[in-house]
Amino acid sequence: MRLFIEQLLNGIAMGSIYALITLGLALVYGVMRILHVAHAAVFTVGAYVGLFIFQATGSLALAFVGSMVACAILGVVIERFVYFPLMKYPPFVPLIGSIAVMLSIEEVCRLVAGPYILTFPAKLPFPDIYAGGIQISSTLLAVYSITAIVLFFLWYITTRTELGLAMRAASQDISISGAMGINSHLIVSITFVLGSAIAAIAGILVGIYYNQVYPTMGAVPAYKSLALIVVGGLGSVSGAVIASMLLGVAETLLIGYANIPLPRDALAFIAMIGVLMWRSEGLLGSSR
Amino acid sequence: MLLEVKDIHVAYGDIEAVCGVSFSLEKDELVSIIGANGAGKTSILNSIMGIFPPRKGSIIFKGRDITAMPAHQRARIGIRIVPERSRLFPRLTVYENLLTGVYGLRKKIPVDKRISWLYGMFPILKERRGQLANTLSGGEQQQLSIARALISDPELLLVDEVSMGLMPKLVEQVFGILKQLNEEHGLTILLVEQNAFASLNISTRGYVLETGTCALSGSAAELMDNPRVQEVYLGH
Numbered sequence: 376m377r378l379f380i381e382q383l384l385n386g387i388a389m390g391s392i393y394a395l396i397t398l399g400l401a402l403v404y405g406v407m408r409i410l411h412v413a414h415a416a417v418f419t420v421g422a423y424v425g426l427f428i429f430q431a432t433g434s435l436a437l438a439f440v441g442s443m444v445a446c447a448i449l450g451v452v453i454e455r456f457v458y459f460p461l462m463k464y465p466p467f468v469p470l471i472g473s474i475a476v477m478l479s480i481e482e483v484c485r486l487v488a489g490p491y492i493l494t495f496p497a498k499l500p501f502p503d504i505y506a507g508g509i510q511i512s513s514t515l516l517a518v519y520s521i522t523a524i525v526l527f528f529l530w531y532i533t534t535r536t537e538l539g540l541a542m543r544a545a546s547q548d549i550s551i552s553g554a555m556g557i558n559s560h561l562i563v564s565i566t567f568v569l570g571s572a573i574a575a576i577a578g579i580l581v582g583i584y585y586n587q588v589y590p591t592m593g594a595v596p597a598y599k600s601l602a603l604i605v606v607g608g609l610g611s612v613s614g615a616v617i618a619s620m621l622l623g624v625a626e627t628l629l630i631g632y633a634n635i636p637l638p639r640d641a642l643a644f645i646a647m648i649g650v651l652m653w654r655s656e657g658l659l660g661s662s663r
Numbered sequence: 664m665l666l667e668v669k670d671i672h673v674a675y676g677d678i679e680a681v682c683g684v685s686f687s688l689e690k691d692e693l694v695s696i697i698g699a700n701g702a703g704k705t706s707i708l709n710s711i712m713g714i715f716p717p718r719k720g721s722i723i724f725k726g727r728d729i730t731a732m733p734a735h736q737r738a739r740i741g742i743r744i745v746p747e748r749s750r751l752f753p754r755l756t757v758y759e760n761l762l763t764g765v766y767g768l769r770k771k772i773p774v775d776k777r778i779s780w781l782y783g784m785f786p787i788l789k790e791r792r793g794q795l796a797n798t799l800s801g802g803e804q805q806q807l808s809i810a811r812a813l814i815s816d817p818e819l820l821l822v823d824e825v826s827m828g829l830m831p832k833l834v835e836q837v838f839g840i841l842k843q844l845n846e847e848h849g850l851t852i853l854l855v856e857q858n859a860f861a862s863l864n865i866s867t868r869g870y871v872l873e874t875g876t877c878a879l880s881g882s883a884a885e886l887m888d889n890p891r892v893q894e895v896y897l898g899h
Contacts, residue, residue: 537762537769540755540766541766543755543759547753551752554714554737554738554746555811556735557767558733
């Protein structure tokens, strides 16, 4: 029982991290209908920038803020200079552009920081908790709390503010939202700012959680988050969060209990294939 | 002159949908553009709204050339559209759909007052205010689309095929409301319709569009008496 609860707690933390990465992808797909594969490279940059600021200043708060700002700028640059000019072509063109951007950013990280695994020896300012013989480490607690804050913030923006109404309108019909006075290009940029800043948070959390930062740390999340937005329902932010949580828990429990001869990373793709075959609109997606 | 459209051409790839159409609207007028499917009516409205830019020609609103202005700025200066097939935001509620119409203008417009005025005109919207737009019937969707366009108190209302898919009784009701808005509130309306009889009936003037060019123009009464219009559009 104790082992089960500990595995479950780890699974929820995994799921939270998947959710933080996948959110940006779901948001961007919502307003632009493109698969923003390069989002995972933004996540990697977030980890590196966070690590460098932390090494230089010793302040984790500065690392978070600086990394979020850097990633927000990077996200908007990708949107303006890669996606916007490619939008007039069929969707596979921006997708290929996105893959190219991801690989380029990975290589830049390798050139700047070297091909090694760097450590991220920071301690998040949360206590370790022991209850009933079960330990919740400060890192786990940090992942939960930060994810909860991010999700609440995003929920508040999208459902309680005029900006959120405009974002939802633009994601449902971008040309008519323009005719309603909504500057849809600005909304797209704001979406990139939000998604990329959240990716920065995820990058730092992953770096600390595994104590590793390396150039290709975005590769597996890139493909996995693609699978997750398909499973959640393309463009559905809450679907993406639920799919991420389910995957995190399922992966951790299956690896802990069932002796399946598959690598854990296969699970996301099996789920994606299943969804595509039997419920192609995803968990919460709407068929259009 | 409130709106002046000069020699606009609209093309999708190599296919030209509108080839050199010019017309104008005075303030307080209700003008119809009638024509068959594919005559280029929707393309004209979309280029006035800024949803799809014309390839050539110019659009002047209140003496200002707006040809290159993005749609959201045109909405701010008082042009609003009731698009073809309503084009509501399907997963927003009725109330939220109305609010999108005053995006960025909530400080300038007494939103609550406007909404209760609209609920008075379309009582069903008040009843359904918490429902998602995609649960509404076709007629309710058209009413919401009109209300969403009116909430910001526009100077020029573009109405695209509002009668499409509606029962004759609802067509009459919707056209009655448009006529009332024009006569009692001085709203300038540009109506694009396949239903030539219903639209000319409430219009002051009209244009007949055929394959992307303006074939005829005149007062509504003249057009209704024109033998060609009678034969092709009024089914006499």
